[in-house]
Amino acid sequence: MTWRFTLIHDGTETVIQEPYGWDSMTKTVRRDLSTHGVFFDFSDNDLQFEEEAYFIIKEEYILKAIDGNIGLRIEWLGAFNYWLFYTGKLDFASYNEVCGESCSIKCGLQASETELLIKNRTDTSVDLTGNIAYDGVTVLDDYPFLDREVDIPSKSLLVTSKARNLTDNQSINFADDFYWKDNTLITKVFFTAILPGFKSIDYTEIGDTNFYDQPQYLSGAFNNIPAEGSVPFIELKVPPGLLCQYDNFIIDLDYHGSVSQSASSGVYTKANLIILKLPKGLDETDPASYTSIFNETAWFNLTGNGTTSFSNQANVTVSMNFGDRLYLYYFLVKSDPSHISSFFFTMGAGSYCKVTANSTCPSSRIKTYFLHEAGSRIVEHITNNQYKFKSEYYGRTDSEPYAYANDGCGGLRTLSNGLQIRRAILQDNTPPKVFLSFKDFFESLSAIDCIGMGIENTDVRVEPIKYFYSDEIIFVADLVNEINTTVRNEWNYNQFNFGYDKFEVESTNGLDAMHTKRQYRSPLSNTDTKLEKFSKVIADPYAIEVTRRKFGLSDDWRYDASAFLICLKRSAPYSISLTGTFYYTSFYTSNDASAIHKGDILTITGSGVNSGTFTVDFVSTFGGGTDTAIYFAEPVTLEGPITIGVILLQASVTVDQGNITTPENIFDPATVINYAITPVRNAMRWFKWFIQGVRDYANAKALFSSGEGNFVAKGLNSGTCVVEGEAIAENAPIELASFADPDDARPFTVPEKVVFKYPMGLNEFVDVSVAKYGKVQYRRAAKDPWSYGWIDTLKYSPNDGEAEFTLITSKE
Structure with a gap:
């Protein structure tokens, strides 16, 4: 066999003598099992270079050390021409120079420069x-x-303000308060307010919500107007970012506890629980400005020394707009405060206040x-x-x-x-x-x-x-002498941990988040191997929406640098009419042009000189957002004012929202996004790999073990590329019947390693190296059925004409 060896350096090719060690060299092609499709070519032994090759390599090492870049091409002589056997580069990290009576350099071979760049810079x-x-x-x-x-678009959020008492919560002695007995302030003494207190404040997500950790006392309240200077229980201030709206505003409370007092005979107290609403812009000093939402007796005429209990429950719906305020307090009446020496108000264990509302915001362009x-x-x-x-x-x-x-x-x-x-x-x-x-x-x-x-x-x-x-x-490979089959225990999985690393957990909506973490198990018991597949991108609709609502805030946000993934869909092409003026490379209009985005390809009609096809370079708004400038990649002619027709040539893209058939246990499913990539659907795409070690895969099930967030959500994705055949829950067993297409569930590999040696010609090796994704067909005897496998590792000795195959067993 005649070989030719060529060093390639800075565009110069130099044919060199055969390196020592070539006669025993083995060329290895190995599949990267983390990517499945990347194959690395390398030699199992170093080559020794002398004479002219030695000086070329040494000079490169002196200049660049381990970053030396010298290519090596190895060719073999066929009947008439040289044929390529290998092209790669010298591995300067294995550089070994020996000088005695003569000098030589040993170097290994490595993959191509670009393959190494991809491998070495994958973390960049x-x-x-x-x-x-x-x-x-x-x-x-x-x-x-x-x-x-x-x-x-907006994802509807269930926002909550909630506080509760896990144990009794007693006030200080209100009778010690300065305003309790000062008879120069008659009304503030006889008519006062008690603000409930809570030891555990869970959420304050609605506007400015004010909960107190202990019952408070305020003087000067009435049943139709709060105490002067009172802080609202809830105030819906106009937010600094997106102007989000609230609906289905519900106040749910259970206040119970006790009141104890020391007072002269005949002196009494009584109280009502009051909820008042003050609409935006009305006079807070005028009782007529307030709307009574709730008014219920707590206790009536507690006289002298004594103790009594109270219990108030409410579940009321309130209409709230920006600028509105809510006041919640106990209106306390004292017949003779100067003769009450002590007064304690205790919120009982289990008492709570919970306010919920659905919140939606305008869409935002990102x-x-x-x-x-x-x-x-x-x-x-x-x-x-x-x-x-x-x-x-x-x-x-x-x-x-x-x-x-x-x-x-x-x-x-x-x-x-x-x-x-x-x-x-x-x-x-x-x-x-x-x-x-x-x-x-x-x-x-x-x-x-x-x-x-x-x-x-x-x-x-x-x-x-x-x-x-x-x-x-x-x-x-027919009539193989010896075939060695062993188990790949690393592919026999007992457990599958999957989902998303990051999702919204700090708000009440975290309980409804689907794009979280899951754990499933396989039927295999004689293994503890785990398959781990967590995505670092954020796909949780709640995390996306909470982040979107941070618009306009200067504080850092924990997801600022995190990557988000959003599923889209094609929308039908459509046309609109706009009135405005062409200027050089743009069109200015006061009409609604929100449908037009950067990158859109538009056909403009109705213009005398600017009719045609244009690509949108970018879109900007001005005039407080009422006017729009559409800039084109192509020049236009000054014209206008004029009314034109605009046709979006290509189907536009919008966020894929909703698309859930027969939803269950999902809050406002019409506003859900990324439903096509919930964890259970991701697991279904991995099912054929996870279950490969189960022989009877047709009856195998992957069973739910644990999860975070909303793993009881259920529905059928009605979009495109649907993997499930029917509505499926996030904690449902995954089996063959779960799939719309059974082929998507069938494993194609068996967790086995098959090793054998077989003669191989140079042409055959080159052909196999090119078509390396394909199957190898083999059997030991003519009476045996054919078996199949994919290349895991192929070691080839070109001078011996023998190949050692390590195969991944094919299921069929």
């Missing part, structure tokens, strides 16, 4: 808003769907980064634009740098971060950056979609995991 955080590569020089393409504006473009920006950055991102699953008909015939199941998803969602501006008045590493990008999406990754030509290919386990037969 990349600015999705930037267009400069890792080297600081290379300019990357601009993609309209990086920095694409999307309107985020900058987002579509998955296909975001993936390509990261790959382009870390490889200095040598590689692109390619994925039919995350691609769209209008994605870049590659477009596809159809929108992929994950194509209509977009990323943002907390700062972008709450539309924050940095201190230098620039918009915030969005950073994401390829590791977090891939692993977070893998936890949702069960995907793999491979390197194909100059593309990083990301697809569902089965793509990297093709059914194409790439090699046949």
Whole structure:
């Protein structure tokens, strides 16, 4: 066999003599089992270079040390031409120079430079808003769907203010108060207020809610007007950010306890529980301004020395608008306060006050980064634009740098971060950056979609995991001498922990959050291996909504730097009419142009000189938000005022909201987003991998063990790419019958490792290396049925013509 060896350095190719160690070298192709589609080529022994090769390698090492970059191409001579066997680079990290009577350098071989860049820079955080590569020089393409504006609708929140007493809560001696006995202030003495107290304050989410930790005393109250200077129980102030509205405002309370007093004979006290509403703008000093919401006797005529109990329950609905105030107190009447020496008010254990309301906010327009473009920006950055991102699953008909015939199941998803969602501006008045590493990008999406990754030509290919386990037969090994089969215990799973790392937990809505953590178990008992798949992106609708409502606030927010994922859908193309004026590259209008976003492709009609197709470069509002300027990538001619027709050529994208059939145990399901990627659906996409160790998979079940948040929510996703065949709960067993398509549930691998040796020619090795996703067909004897497997590791000795296969067993 005739071989040719060529060193490649700074564009110069040098043919060198055969390195020592080549005759015994083994070339290994190994599948990365964390990505399933990336294969690394390397040698099992170092090669020894002398003479001219020695000086080339030594000079590079002196200049660049372990970052030395010298390629090696190995070719073999066929009948007429040289054929490529290997191309890669020297591994300077294994550099070993020996000098005696002569000098030589030993180096191992490693993967291509770009494959190493991807591997070594996978943790590098990349600015999705930037267009400069890792080297600081290379300019990357601009993609309209990086920095694409999307309107985020409101997720209805159940907001709560709640306080309670787990044990008795007694006041101080109110009779010691200065205003209790001062007869110069007659009305403030005889007619007073007691404010309930609570030892445990759980939530204060509604407006400005004021709970006290101990019962308080105020002088000068009446049953139709609170004490002068009273702090409202609840005040709905206009918020600094989004103007959110409240409806279904309910006050639920159970006040019970006791009153004890020491007083002269014939002196009495009595009290009523009062709830008053003061609408915005009315005179707080005028009793006529107040609306009585609740008025009920607590106790009547407690006389002399004595103790009595009280018990008041209320469940009332109140209409509240911004600026409205609520006052809640006990109106206390004393017949002769100067003859009461002690007075104690005790809220009993178990007493509580709970106020709830549904809260919705206007939609907000945020900058987002579509998955296909975001993936390509990261790959382009870390490889200095040598590689692109390619994925039919995350691609769209209008994605870049590659477009596809159809929108992929994950194509209509977009990323943002907390700062972008709450539309924050940095201190230098620039918009915030969005950073994401390829590791977090891939692993977070893998936890949702069960995907793999491979390197194909100059593309990083990301697809569902089965793509990297093709059914194409790439090699046949017949009459194998010896086949060794062992168990892959690392793929026999007993437990599956999955879901999302981050979700809203601090508000009452955290109890309703679906996009949280889950644990399921398999039927296998003789293993404790766990499958862990948690996504680092935030998909919880409540966390998204709570973050969105931080608009206008200057304080840091715990999710500011976190990545958020939002599911979208196509909306039908439509047309609108606008009246305004063309200026150079823009159109100014006072009409509602909120339907138009950056990146939209528009057809304009009705204009004498500007009819045609235009791409929206960006959209801005001015005049207090009443006017809009639409800027185009193409120039326009000065014209107007004029009324034009605007047709959105491509289907626009909107947030995929609702789309839940037969919902159960879900608060306001019509406002839920990201329902297609709840944990149980993510688990269903992983089911075929999780259950592979169960022989009778057709009857196997993955059973719920534990979870956080709302794991009893149930419904059927009525959107696209639906995985479930019927409504499913977040804690439901997962089995073959759960799936709309049974093929999505069937395992394709068996947790086994098959090892054998078999003769292989150079051409065969090259062909298998190219088609490495395919199956190897093998059997030991002619009477045996054929078996199949995918390459885990392939070790090939080119000089011996023998290959050692380590295969992943195919289920079928």
